[in-house]
Amino acid sequence: xxxxxxxxxxxxxxxxxxxxxxxxxxxxVRNFPDAPDSSRLIILPGEDDPSMPSTSRGRPIGSEYxxxxxxxxxxxxxxxxxxxxxxxxxxxxxxxxxxxxxxAIEINDDVNEQCGLYPGRLYFFGTLPLSADADTIVKxxxxxxxxxxxxxxxxxxxxxxxxLDDPALDPVYAALSKHNQLIFLHPHYGxxxxxxxxxxxxxxxxxxxxxxxxxxxxxxxxxxxLSGVWDRHTGLNVLLAHSGGTLPFLAGRIxxxxxxxxxxxxxxxxQNRRDVWDILKTNIYLDxxxxxxxxxxxxxxxxxxxxxxxxxxxxxxxxxxxxxKEWHSVNANYGAISKAFANSDxxxxxxxxxxxxxxxxxxx
Amino acid sequence: xxxxxxxxxxxxxxxxxxxxxxxxxxxxVRNFPDAPDSSRLIILPGEDDPSMPSTSRGRPIGSEYxxxxxxxxxxxxxxxxxxxxxxxxxxxxxxxxxxxxxxAIEINDDVNEQCGLYPGRLYFFGTLPLSADADTIVKxxxxxxxxxxxxxxxxxxxxxxxxLDDPALDPVYAALSKHNQLIFLHPHYGxxxxxxxxxxxxxxxxxxxxxxxxxxxxxxxxxxxLSGVWDRHTGLNVLLAHSGGTLPFLAGRIxxxxxxxxxxxxxxxxQNRRDVWDILKTNIYLDxxxxxxxxxxxxxxxxxxxxxxxxxxxxxxxxxxxxxKEWHSVNANYGAISKAFANSDxxxxxxxxxxxxxxxxxxx
Numbered sequence: 001x002x003x004x005x006x007x008x009x010x011x012x013x014x015x016x017x018x019x020x021x022x023x024x025x026x027x028x029v030r031n032f033p034d035a036p037d038s039s040r041l042i043i044l045p046g047e048d049d050p051s052m053p054s055t056s057r058g059r060p061i062g063s064e065y066x067x068x069x070x071x072x073x074x075x076x077x078x079x080x081x082x083x084x085x086x087x088x089x090x091x092x093x094x095x096x097x098x099x100x101x102x103x104a105i106e107i108n109d110d111v112n113e114q115c116g117l118y119p120g121r122l123y124f125f126g127t128l129p130l131s132a133d134a135d136t137i138v139k140x141x142x143x144x145x146x147x148x149x150x151x152x153x154x155x156x157x158x159x160x161x162x163x164l165d166d167p168a169l170d171p172v173y174a175a176l177s178k179h180n181q182l183i184f185l186h187p188h189y190g191x192x193x194x195x196x197x198x199x200x201x202x203x204x205x206x207x208x209x210x211x212x213x214x215x216x217x218x219x220x221x222x223x224x225x226l227s228g229v230w231d232r233h234t235g236l237n238v239l240l241a242h243s244g245g246t247l248p249f250l251a252g253r254i255x256x257x258x259x260x261x262x263x264x265x266x267x268x269x270x271q272n273r274r275d276v277w278d279i280l281k282t283n284i285y286l287d288x289x290x291x292x293x294x295x296x297x298x299x300x301x302x303x304x305x306x307x308x309x310x311x312x313x314x315x316x317x318x319x320x321x322x323x324x325k326e327w328h329s330v331n332a333n334y335g336a337i338s339k340a341f342a343n344s345d346x347x348x349x350x351x352x353x354x355x356x357x358x359x360x361x362x363x364x
Numbered sequence: 365x366x367x368x369x370x371x372x373x374x375x376x377x378x379x380x381x382x383x384x385x386x387x388x389x390x391x392x393v394r395n396f397p398d399a400p401d402s403s404r405l406i407i408l409p410g411e412d413d414p415s416m417p418s419t420s421r422g423r424p425i426g427s428e429y430x431x432x433x434x435x436x437x438x439x440x441x442x443x444x445x446x447x448x449x450x451x452x453x454x455x456x457x458x459x460x461x462x463x464x465x466x467x468a469i470e471i472n473d474d475v476n477e478q479c480g481l482y483p484g485r486l487y488f489f490g491t492l493p494l495s496a497d498a499d500t501i502v503k504x505x506x507x508x509x510x511x512x513x514x515x516x517x518x519x520x521x522x523x524x525x526x527x528l529d530d531p532a533l534d535p536v537y538a539a540l541s542k543h544n545q546l547i548f549l550h551p552h553y554g555x556x557x558x559x560x561x562x563x564x565x566x567x568x569x570x571x572x573x574x575x576x577x578x579x580x581x582x583x584x585x586x587x588x589x590l591s592g593v594w595d596r597h598t599g600l601n602v603l604l605a606h607s608g609g610t611l612p613f614l615a616g617r618i619x620x621x622x623x624x625x626x627x628x629x630x631x632x633x634x635q636n637r638r639d640v641w642d643i644l645k646t647n648i649y650l651d652x653x654x655x656x657x658x659x660x661x662x663x664x665x666x667x668x669x670x671x672x673x674x675x676x677x678x679x680x681x682x683x684x685x686x687x688x689k690e691w692h693s694v695n696a697n698y699g700a701i702s703k704a705f706a707n708s709d710x711x712x713x714x715x716x717x718x719x720x721x722x723x724x725x726x727x728x
Contacts, residue, residue: 054627163561192556195583197527203590204627210618211586215579219559222575226567242617249613252656253606254574256696260681263418263568292616298662317624332620
């Protein structure tokens with residue numbers, strides 16, 4: 001019986017909470033005068049817009065975000081043996097260049113230490129100082145590879161500021177490949193509010209989270225593909241949040257659009273390249289945070305059951321009922337796995353944890 | 365043996381070509397001085413931006429866009445028995461209110477007449493004067509229901525200007541339901557260029573067409589869902605282009621985001637509503653223009669094999685090789701259907717044409 005491993009589970013370690021509490025522009029944590037005992041986390045771009053009352057106070061933030069004991073309690077409650085924790089968005093993307101390097105060191109050490117409190121149960125994806133120069137980033141990758149519980153890095157879609165198709169990231173991708181550290185690619189920036197129309201305020205966070213997040217991921221990974229990142233870095237491994245955003249579903253259309261593009265053809269870019277299906281089965285891993293059997297099946301067909309990894313997105317998407325013990329969001333993903341693999345306990349166990357143990361070397 | 369029916373196939377009838385040729389802002393058709401014999405179609409928002417040389421001249425446009433004989437030749441070449449043709453984007457969305465009503469009448473009559481030239485082979489989705497007032501639109505819906513070959517309407521995502529979640533569309537939805545005319549929902553506006561990053565010019569049309577189009581469709585249909593369109597119009601049927609954009613894959617996440625949204629819960633909107641799976645299996649049809657077995661399987665699982673309809677997107681996505689007889693884009697969709705239904709000829713025939721004959725009443 002393989003252990004159950006959660007590879008999509010976030011923390012804001014104490015040093016990061018201090019940072020958020022010290023700020024007054026997004027991202028930040030604050031208490032409002034009319035509710036002094038309840039802290040609110042405001043992280044999404046433009047989220048504190050007072051003209052959007054349904055989202056302008058972000059979300060409640062309690063100790064489940066920063067107290068590692070609560071992470072362990074959540075794991076116990078949901079039968080999770082091991083978690084690979086990662087700093088939640090927006091990571092250090094917003095820091096001035098001169099602060100980022102030192103802050104990354106502090107936070108990675110902080111998280112590594114917390115993992116050490118529960119040996120065998122906690123590992124982590126490190127945070128990179130992306131607003132610093134490539135040298136500083138590469139140094140932190142090398143340092144991370146010496147930290148006992150680090151198993152890769154979590155990355156947003158902005159890269160050094162202009163996306164993951166930026167050629168200036170080549171030394172970063174080379175260092176990650178060299179040290180066999182995968183990227184956990186996670187959305188944060190979503191799409192501009194304008195695409196949701198004038199009634200977006202009626203819909204709470206739904207359009208931002210259900211559309212903006214997965215679409216951001218899909219665009220980011222497609223830009224990587226089109227810019228030839230995997231032609232240059234054939235060993236670069238990327239774990240995509242939310243089962244790839246929408247990549248498994250759109251892969252056929254992406255490939256067809258490439259093959260039918262006059263501009264790409266004129267520049268010799270429709271041939272002699274690794275196609276999206278090759279990347280999906282060789283360089284990409286997908287989490288299983290998709291909340292439906294339909295989506296999960298598509299992810300399996302696109303990448304293979306041996307490349308899918310269970311996750312929860314904890315502490316986001318908590319149950320809205322105060323007295324709920326188990327999280328619906330977690331059970332939705334458990335349920336999808338159980339239905340999709342009703343005929344193969346081996347594959348189910350792989351997705352639930354066996355794949356993570358193998359891919360992320362969690363044997364210790 | 366059911367006939368093969370293409371329900372996603374576009375035309376610019378002669379009256380619409382005259383309109384495009386008379387214009388100097390997007391959308392328009394023009395010949396450039398350095399290539400006077402080759403017309404170019406420039407339709408996408410911002411597509412004529414001279415700073416984006418890879419897309420600023422749109423695409424070549426030849427008689428396959430407006431000569432109905434070429435549509436029939438394409439059908440014969442690809443073994444298509446019947447086509448339900450529709451005006452291509454951006455339809456009449458850009459017309460001044462006072463011109464739209466009359467232009468819709470002219471174009472719908474034009475297309476209906478062309479269908480009459482090939483009885484039993486051509487039907488059409490009509491065009492609505494969406495920039496006019498609701499009364500004018502409803503009148504055209506009623507008039508369309510008297511035209512011999514009309515079988516519904518094609519609609520972009522902008523509605524009356526602020527999206528398909530606009531309550532002012534209620535009379536339009538009511539009229540469509542009453543006359544049993546389905547909406548063929550098709551993207552055009554995509555996403556703002558900013559979301560593709562600074563290197564978008566390197567990638568031709570790929571990001572706009574492979575990402576922007578399906579994401580636009582998904583956002584539009586999710587806004588309809590969230591605004592309760594199908595709670596008010598339980599009989600409104602919508603055929604989604606490109607297998608729903610990404611709806612089948614994201615349906616689980618949409619449902620989870622609704623159930624976990626504090627704002628929606630506070631307003632009683634998480635309960636007593638028709639959920640996305642119900643809508644997918646009751647009100648939504650999906651075309652099979654998805655270019656992969658993975659995507660097609662997800663569409664089938666989400667809506668059912670009896671709700672999927674074959675399409676080609678002709679005359680878009682032609683082969684880039686001058687001497688190609690068969691279209692790769694068409695064969696990709698044929699191939700996906702043949703693989704997905706390798707074990708059920710009955711289902712394959714339904715998707716290839718039987719479903720369209722039944723749903724769109726193509727028996728005559």
